[in-house]
Amino acid sequence: xxxxxxxxxxxxxxxxxxxxxxxxxxxxxxxxxxxxxxxxxxxxxxxxxxxxxxxxxxxxxxxxxxxxxxxxxxxxxxxxxxxxxxxxxxxxxxxxxxxxxxxxxxxxxxx
Amino acid sequence: xxxxxxxxxxxxxxxxxxxxxxxxxxxxxxxxxxxxxxxxxxxxxxxxxxxxxxxxxxxxxxxxxxxxxxxxxxxxxxxxxxxxxxxxxxxxxxxxxxxxxxxxxxxxxxxxxx
Numbered sequence: 295x296x297x298x299x300x301x302x303x304x305x306x307x308x309x310x311x312x313x314x315x316x317x318x319x320x321x322x323x324x325x326x327x328x329x330x331x332x333x334x335x336x337x338x339x340x341x342x343x344x345x346x347x348x349x350x351x352x353x354x355x356x357x358x359x360x361x362x363x364x365x366x367x368x369x370x371x372x373x374x375x376x377x378x379x380x381x382x383x384x385x386x387x388x389x390x391x392x393x394x395x396x397x398x399x400x401x402x403x404x405x
Numbered sequence: 406x407x408x409x410x411x412x413x414x415x416x417x418x419x420x421x422x423x424x425x426x427x428x429x430x431x432x433x434x435x436x437x438x439x440x441x442x443x444x445x446x447x448x449x450x451x452x453x454x455x456x457x458x459x460x461x462x463x464x465x466x467x468x469x470x471x472x473x474x475x476x477x478x479x480x481x482x483x484x485x486x487x488x489x490x491x492x493x494x495x496x497x498x499x500x501x502x503x504x505x506x507x508x509x510x511x512x513x514x515x516x517x518x519x
Contacts, residue, residue: 298447328507337409337495337510338448381448390460391436391501393508395448 296321296386300396307372307403315367315399317382327365328393329358330381338381341367372403407431411496411511418486419519426481426514428496436501437479438508439471442493454479455501486518 297320307313319327326345330338342351344360351358355376357368367380379400383393409430418424430437439451453461454473468490470482479496493515497508 326507330510335512335515337411337497337512338508340507340509343507383448390453391455391499392438392450392453392461392463393448394450397445397447 296384296389296394298382298384298394298396300380300382300399302399303397304400305402307369307401309373309403309405310371312368312370312372314369315380315401317365317367317396318363319365319382319384320363321384321386321394323387325385325387325389327360328383328385329365329367330383332379332381332398341380369401372401374403374405377401377403409496409498409509409511411494411514413514414512415515415517417517417519418483420486420488422486423482423484425483426494426496426516428479428481428511430477430479430496430498430509432498432500432509434498434500434509435476436499437473437476438497438499439479439481440495440497442495442513448495451481483516486516488518491516491518 299318301316329341332338342358347362355370359366379398381398383395412427437454441449450463451465452471472480493513495513496511499508
């Protein structure tokens with residue numbers, strides 16, 4: 295059975311204090327790994343898709359990396375507006391197009 | 406209107422009521438989804454529609470009934486719900502089969518069952 299585990303559950307950072315969020319996954323065959331950002335009261339907003347081990351993608355202060363067992367979302371010099379819940383999801387080959395989500399990491403960046 | 410639009414944004418209903426959630430996507434996508442988001446739990450897939458055909462029903466109770474009249478509209482009909490059904494219901498769409506598998510989500514309907 296596909297499993298997605300995110301850690302930590304919650305993370306508090308000072309503005310400018312870089313850190314990483316982890317997403318460990320178990321899947322029979324990976325079609326893609328997805329990162330989303332979710333603000334309170336809103337739907338998840340797409341950030342990145344990673345398809346194969348070794349792949350990296352960047353957007354502003356965020357960088358996502360992928361290995362065969364886990365993905366990291368690196369946040370460099372975060373700002374308070376980066377505060378949100380970050381969700382990781384995997385899509386398995388042969389599972390149609392369904393995404394299997396982790397519980398998320400709630401990030402708070404204080405000034 | 407752009408993206409994925411869900412209405413209503415908030416809904417309070419009694420356990421004997423019947424109501425419907427509506428989702429509309431303006432992206433030309435061919436697949437649509439219903440997810441349930443409860444506190445402290447991961448998003449749970451409920452239903453998948455691919456080219457208007459239901460391709461997945463993730464063991465959802467029959468008090469939830471989906472309807473997809475065309476590739477742009479998706480409904481979730483609700484009847485005789487339980488308090489534990491209170492949650493954020495999210496609709497999403499994607500363009501299946503093109504190599505771009507990411508979803509676009511709506512803002513959700515916050516449902517409270519009293």
